[in-house]
Amino acid sequence: ANQARFTNLNAFVYLGDRALIEATAKAADINPPDETPLAARLSLAGRLIAIKDNICTTEFPTTASSAILKDFKSPYDATVVKQLRDAGAIITGKTNMDEFGMGSHSTHSIFGPVRLSRFPGEIMSAGGSSGGSAAAVASGQCWAALGTDTGGSVRLPAAYTNVVGFKPSYGLLSRWGVIDYANSLDTVGILARDVESVESVFDQLNVYDPQDPTSLPPTKRSQLGFSKKVNTRLTIGIPLDYNITTLDPAVRRAWVQSLHYLQDCGHLLKAVELSTTRHALSAYYILAPAEASSNLAKYDGVRYGKRADGIDGTPSSVLFAKTRGQFLGAEVRRRILLGAFTLSAQAIDNYFIQAQKVRRLVANDFNSVFAEPNPLTADPFDVRGVGVDVLLCPTAPSLTPQLAEAMAQGPLDTYMNDVFTVPASLAGLPAISVPASIAEEDQSPKLRELGIKETAGMQVIGQYGNDGLVLEVARQLL
Ligand code: GLN
Numbered sequence: 445a446n447q448a449r450f451t452n453l454n455a456f457v458y459l460g461d462r463a464l465i466e467a468t469a470k471a472a473d474i475n476p477p478d479e480t481p482l483a484a485r486l487s488l489a490g491r492l493i494a495i496k497d498n499i500c501t502t503e504f505p506t507t508a509s510s511a512i513l514k515d516f517k518s519p520y521d522a523t524v525v526k527q528l529r530d531a532g533a534i535i536t537g538k539t540n541m542d543e544f545g546m547g548s549h550s551t552h553s554i555f556g557p558v559r560l561s562r563f564p565g566e567i568m569s570a571g572g573s574s575g576g577s578a579a580a581v582a583s584g585q586c587w588a589a590l591g592t593d594t595g596g597s598v599r600l601p602a603a604y605t606n607v608v609g610f611k612p613s614y615g616l617l618s619r620w621g622v623i624d625y626a627n628s629l630d631t632v633g634i635l636a637r638d639v640e641s642v643e644s645v646f647d648q649l650n651v652y653d654p655q656d657p658t659s660l661p662p663t664k665r666s667q668l669g670f671s672k673k674v675n676t677r678l679t680i681g682i683p684l685d686y687n688i689t690t691l692d693p694a695v696r697r698a699w700v701q702s703l704h705y706l707q708d709c710g711h712l713l714k715a716v717e718l719s720t721t722r723h724a725l726s727a728y729y730i731l732a733p734a735e736a737s738s739n740l741a742k743y744d745g746v747r748y749g750k751r752a753d754g755i756d757g758t759p760s761s762v763l764f765a766k767t768r769g770q771f772l773g774a775e776v777r778r779r780i781l782l783g784a785f786t787l788s789a790q791a792i793d794n795y796f797i798q799a800q801k802v803r804r805l806v807a808n809d810f811n812s813v814f815a816e817p818n819p820l821t822a823d824p825f826d827v828r829g830v831g832v833d834v835l836l837c838p839t840a841p842s843l844t845p846q847l848a849e850a851m852a853q854g855p856l857d858t859y860m861n862d863v864f865t866v867p868a869s870l871a872g873l874p875a876i877s878v879p880a881s882i883a884e885e886d887q888s889p890k891l892r893e894l895g896i897k898e899t900a901g902m903q904v905i906g907q908y909g910n911d912g913l914v915l916e917v918a919r920q921l922l
């Protein structure tokens with residue numbers, strides 16, 4: 445019923461064959477079993493899945509919402525796209541995003557901002573950078589969507605649009621054919637309206653890809669997987685350092701409600717300290733731009749991307765500067781400059797190296813609170829048996845902001861939206877955002893009148909490779 449209210453979202457930037465999509469969507473209700481016997485055996489048969497526009501597809505252009513890649517068409521499908529097609533999914537189209545994944549509100553796009561509107565006249569932020577994917581799912585324009593999550597870009601939009609958004613452990617899903625932003629953090633993520641749908645897409649994509657050098661090899665994969673199940677008594681960690689003073693009281697109350705709910709399900713609650721959390725955001729905004737400045741150097745008008753007019757024959761410094769100045773957006777240019785500075789000889793020790801150290805401390809912090817050791821770094825004899833199975837915290841410090849309010853934010857205020865999502869990214873851990881109802885007294889009267897329940901995103905974070913348990917706890921919460 446909620447779907448009818450969504451209009452004019454600017455969620456898609458390219459759309460697939462309309463007749464096919466409409467026919468399939470219709471057929472989904474009827475579900476005739478005998479018509480397509482082969483397709484019926486495929487796990488994602490006839491599922492409409494939207495793809496963020498920084499993931500390569502042969503069928504549509506792939507622009508990362510950047511003018512420098514305008515009209516670029518990839519000669520190949522990304523591995524994740526091929527896997528979806530092989531499983532019978534139909535690619536609905538490409539979704540709007542912040543240019544190259546840099547942003548938290550899907551406003552930095554050559555296609556204009558994504559607009560979340562649940563009733564006429566309302567324009568909210570859909571979160572970013574995978575805001576188009578989230579809005580497409582929230583409005584029922586697809587069954588699931590792929591996004592990318594470098595520092596929260598799947599989880600934050602999921603939280604703002606009242607859907608489920610999952611960032612798997614780093615290295616599980618192939619990044620081959622996914623346009624790099626900060627490759628040591630980049631992860632393909634999945635958005636859908638329920639955890640079951642997210643899981644069925646994840647199961648399809650969670651396969652070793654020899655074409656991606658950071659794909660976790662099969663020998664390591666076989667060591668993942670944990671014994672505990674959600675129907676046993678789990679210990680849920682409450683990271684006290686996430687209870688920051690700027691946390692919206694409505695989000696805090698929703699967090700407490702969710703914790704009580706898990707307690708009522710029979711789980712134990714345990715407060716934990718993750719003291720380096722408060723430095724994670726600064727470290728992220730050093731590391732991600734540093735990697736971006738290197739990854740985006742190839743868009744220079746010679747190797748990749750468009751070239752500015754009238755500069756052929758000029759020295760390369762002029763050609764590069766004109767091209768990049770003309771075709772890269774302000775936020776992308778800011779990150780490239782920031783990254784080039786923090787990697788420069790005079791600044792690297794104070795910025796980049798320090799941030800790498802903080803990143804290690806954040807990872808150590810997580811390892812010190814989880815009951816399970818980290819399978820990538822741990823001593824195999826380190827059997828602890830104490831500690832927590834998963835952590836529960838909010839996904840974002842506020843409820844969904846108005847688009848105008850989001851667009852008025854300066855860069856630093858925008859970065860603040862990511863404060864709860866970047867720690868798990870720095871540590872490469874699986875994390876999912878699920879919508880949790882906010883308390884009755886916090887619901888806006890207008891939305892209540894319209895029968896719309898307001899939610900806040902709650903984030904479940906697990907130990908590396910413990911993606912299955914994270915999904916199970918999420919399912920219990922939803
Ligand atoms: N908002 C964060 C950034 O701008 C995260 C983006 C992402 O995860 N792609 O870097």
